[in-house]
Amino acid sequence: MPNTITPKELAKALDTNAKLVRSFLRSKDSGLAAEAPGKGGRWAIDARKVKGLKGKFAKWEAKRAEEIAAARKAREDTDTPEDDTPSTEDAPNEA
Numbered sequence: 001m002p003n004t005i006t007p008k009e010l011a012k013a014l015d016t017n018a019k020l021v022r023s024f025l026r027s028k029d030s031g032l033a034a035e036a037p038g039k040g041g042r043w044a045i046d047a048r049k050v051k052g053l054k055g056k057f058a059k060w061e062a063k064r065a066e067e068i069a070a071a072r073k074a075r076e077d078t079d080t081p082e083d084d085t086p087s088t089e090d091a092p093n094e095a
Contacts, residue, residue: 004044013050014057021057029060
């Protein structure tokens, strides 16, 4: 049986956190999504794949960052700007 590592150990090698690594592992970009354990199962990642996963993770993380930035920009673009015209409540009282 090959030497295996956990997502937590892989996260350490990738200088990130285990939650983000598990998300990456479930993505099609990892190449391991088909090997995902069932509900409640545990990941056992072949330690020989770490080097290849580093490159895939970097590409996935960059793509993810671009998607997040694009979503933020789209959200900002759809926000309605504040109306700078004074309301009638702000007008001086002419009595």
